[in-house]
Amino acid sequence: xxxxxxxxxxxxxxxxxxxxxxxxxxxxxxxxxxxxxxxxxxxxxxxxxxxxxxxxxxxxxxxxxxxxxxxxxxxxxxxxxxxxxxxxxxxxxxxxxxxxxxxxxxxxxxxxxxxxxxxxxxxxxxxxxxxxxxxxxxxxxxxxxxxxxxxxxxxxxxxxxxxxxxxxxxxxxxxxxxxxxxxxxxxxxxxxxxxxxxxxxxxxxxxxxxxxxxxxxxxxxxxxxxxxxxxxxxxxxxxxxxxxxxxxxxxxxxxxxxxxxxxxxxxxxxxxxxxxxxxxxxxxxxxxxxxxxxxxxxxxxxxxxxxxxxxxxxxxxxxxxxxxxxxxxxxxxxxx
Numbered sequence: 001x002x003x004x005x006x007x008x009x010x011x012x013x014x015x016x017x018x019x020x021x022x023x024x025x026x027x028x029x030x031x032x033x034x035x036x037x038x039x040x041x042x043x044x045x046x047x048x049x050x051x052x053x054x055x056x057x058x059x060x061x062x063x064x065x066x067x068x069x070x071x072x073x074x075x076x077x078x079x080x081x082x083x084x085x086x087x088x089x090x091x092x093x094x095x096x097x098x099x100x101x102x103x104x105x106x107x108x109x110x111x112x113x114x115x116x117x118x119x120x121x122x123x124x125x126x127x128x129x130x131x132x133x134x135x136x137x138x139x140x141x142x143x144x145x146x147x148x149x150x151x152x153x154x155x156x157x158x159x160x161x162x163x164x165x166x167x168x169x170x171x172x173x174x175x176x177x178x179x180x181x182x183x184x185x186x187x188x189x190x191x192x193x194x195x196x197x198x199x200x201x202x203x204x205x206x207x208x209x210x211x212x213x214x215x216x217x218x219x220x221x222x223x224x225x226x227x228x229x230x231x232x233x234x235x236x237x238x239x240x241x242x243x244x245x246x247x248x249x250x251x252x253x254x255x256x257x258x259x260x261x262x263x264x265x266x267x268x269x270x271x272x273x274x275x276x277x278x279x280x281x282x283x284x285x286x287x288x289x290x291x292x293x294x295x296x297x298x299x300x301x302x303x304x305x306x307x308x309x310x311x312x313x314x315x316x317x318x319x320x321x322x323x324x325x326x327x328x329x330x331x332x333x334x335x336x
Contacts, residue, residue, distance in 0.1 A: 002126045003099060006118075008107035009130030013172035018128050019104055023064050026102040035063055041070030041105075050093040053103050064102045070117055087120050094124050133170040135209070135247060136273040138162065141170045148176050154183035155191040162276065164197050169209045208235065208243050215244070216251075216284050220325040227321060237313040244320070245300045252293040254278060255285045296324055 003026065007018050027035055039049060053065050097103060105121055109131070121127075133141050142161055149156045156164075168175055178201055182192045185200055211226040230240060250273070257267045268278040285293075303320040307313050 003097065003102045004094060004125040005102070005104045006107070006121045006125045006127045007104060007130075008109060008128075010109045010132035011130040011172060012108065013176060014130035015106065015108075018130065019066065019106060022102070022104055026064060027062055036066065037063065038066045038068065041067045046087070046090055050089055053101060054093050054096045054098070056098050056100070062100050062102070064104065066104050066106055068106045069108070070105060087117055090117075091120050091124070133172075135170070135212075135243070136250060136271075136277045137170070138165055138277050139274040141165055141172070141175075142276075144172055145175055145179070148172075148179050149183065149192065152179055152183040153188040154179070154186060155189070157191070160192060160194055160197070163194055164192075164201070166209055166213070167197065167201055208240060211240070212243060212247055215321065215324060216247075216287070218287070218325045220322060223321050223325055224318060227317060231314065237307065237317050240317060241300065241304060241307070241320075244324075245297070245304075248293060248296050248300065250277075251281055251285050251288065252290065252297060254281045255288065255290055255293060258282060258285065299323055 005022055007015050007022070009015055023036060024031055037052070039052070041049070049067060049070070053067075103125075105117070105125065142158065142165065145161045145165060146156065146158070149161070164175070164178065168178055178197075181200055182196055183190075186192055186196060208230060211223065211230060214222040214226050227240065231237070250271070253271055254267060257270060261267050261270065264278045264282055265275050267273075267282075268275040271278070288296075299320055303316045306316045
């Protein structure tokens, strides 16, 4: 079994799960919190880290070090393939780590891309990446939700699980939190239904995906209220804009293909998307024509340009949301 790992990605829940899995497998029956040490890689010096991970413990037969977000201080890149001199002592130390010691480097994607450690670690350790799920990857999210409900001791049907995902979004940490509440509320062995979700899922967790539902329904009041709630909870306007762009781009592509391919499975295969997601879009695109969808995509591009050139972010977003909600009536009136 390897004793050097790199675990990273935006999907923090899966990153944490993999780290726990490695710890358990390495320590086995010796697993104990005293055998695990967490190191803040943004604060600790490389020399201190190297000393700790290469030393043989006199008190513990096995040791696991979790090094989070290691950054080289003053690192520089002279050439694309040239590794930072800051990390040379760490690279040399990797071959000196005792077999009784396991070292796990943990990063979120942003931290990993910002540092120069990745090129050095990639060839020396076993790597695991966990990307956040896109909106069209609901089938993959579903499999995780079903497993989480089962692990918590509850039951849930697929359509109800999809309903929960539509409300909460694809973030597994948030979904797991809601699942724990739902199972505790219903009791072990009981089946979660939509009424339970409506009663228990907290308004703060009903985020960007619910906003998209309001937007596709042209509900201006709910759309603006939803956006303001997202901002209150710290959502970045660029994240909302990116979701609007990807959603309406997919709607445009599905609408375009629906005229040639009637089978949702054929459309999904053509787009490399989930059949469930395509079926959902096919229900929604009837409220839009191709001209309108194209116009919305142009407006999204325009809002992006405005924000990047200094226009107030929230003002630009609220104008965009208002235009999308009003666009359908304006286009239909103009076509008479």
